[in-house]
Amino acid sequence: MIPKEKPIHKTKLHGRKKSRSSGIENDLILKNIFPKYKLRLNKQLINSYKNKAIELEVGFGFGEHIFHQAENNKNKKFIGVEPFLSGIISLVKKIDEKKITNIQIYNGNAIDVIDAMQEFSLGAIYILFPDPWPKKKHHKRRLISKYNLDKFSKVLKKGGKLFIATDHMEYQYWILKNLLNHSDFRWICSDSDDFKLKPYPYPETKYEKKALSNKRVPIYLNFEKK
Numbered sequence: 001m002i003p004k005e006k007p008i009h010k011t012k013l014h015g016r017k018k019s020r021s022s023g024i025e026n027d028l029i030l031k032n033i034f035p036k037y038k039l040r041l042n043k044q045l046i047n048s049y050k051n052k053a054i055e056l057e058v059g060f061g062f063g064e065h066i067f068h069q070a071e072n073n074k075n076k077k078f079i080g081v082e083p084f085l086s087g088i089i090s091l092v093k094k095i096d097e098k099k100i101t102n103i104q105i106y107n108g109n110a111i112d113v114i115d116a117m118q119e120f121s122l123g124a125i126y127i128l129f130p131d132p133w134p135k136k137k138h139h140k141r142r143l144i145s146k147y148n149l150d151k152f153s154k155v156l157k158k159g160g161k162l163f164i165a166t167d168h169m170e171y172q173y174w175i176l177k178n179l180l181n182h183s184d185f186r187w188i189c190s191d192s193d194d195f196k197l198k199p200y201p202y203p204e205t206k207y208e209k210k211a212l213s214n215k216r217v218p219i220y221l222n223f224e225k226k
């Protein structure tokens with residue numbers, strides 16, 4: 001039985017949003033370059049993407065994964081969401097330098113982006129190393145919850161993928177329990193070892209590196225929308 005959770009208010013965000021130090025260069029990036037890639041939540045969001053495969057990364061951190069995906073999948077559009085400004089600056093710098101045109105970035109809560117989307121519009125949702133909020137009193141802040149899975153399911157196409165990586169032992173069970181109890185998702189797991197391996201190659205993210213250097217073993221969970 002999954003414990004009953006109160007839904008998180010959609011715009012409530014926990015955790016750090018600003019880096020401790022900023023600088024003139026970063027301010028200029030935010031003011032002059034970020035607007036070129038900035039996603040605005042309006043009807044145009046989906047209409048402008050109508051015939052493209054769209055994939056969403058929730059909490060991209062410093063953007064290692066979304067950058068790699070966008071660079072290697074030019075036929076797809078990627079939406080990256082991150083409340084933390086240092087991460088936004090880091091990704092904006094990279095995509096501007098490499099002239100990547102298939103990423104749009106939203107600075108805020110991914111749930112707000114999902115709420116602004118039409119049903120069945122996404123081919124994939126990626127959530128790499130979501131904050132585990134280990135204290136019991138903070139479990140209600142976890143991104144993976146029945147409430148949010150319902151929202152993910154609504155915007156994923158049939159056959160769309162939900163990819164979650166985590167190195168936190170208790171959160172692994174929480175995630176699996178929530179997903180296995182959700183009637184809209186199927187766990188794609190071909191043998192007893194495949195969750196130990198990345199399903200496709202991409203550079204280590206900051207939190208993946210952190211886990212590995214602290215001898216924590218990440219697991220990679222792949223689900224499909226039924």
Ligand SMILES: C[S@@+](CC[C@H](N)C(=O)[O-])C[C@H]1O[C@@H](n2cnc3c(N)ncnc32)[C@H](O)[C@@H]1O
Nearest residue numbers: 059060061082084109110128129131205206207
């Ligand atoms: C532990 S970090 C992992 C960052 C990155 N994915 C990695 O693997 O290095 C979790 C990230 O999720 C972001 N985050 C938390 N809640 C979010 C939400 N509701 N929408 C978008 N991003 C969120 C945080 O700001 C943070 O950068």
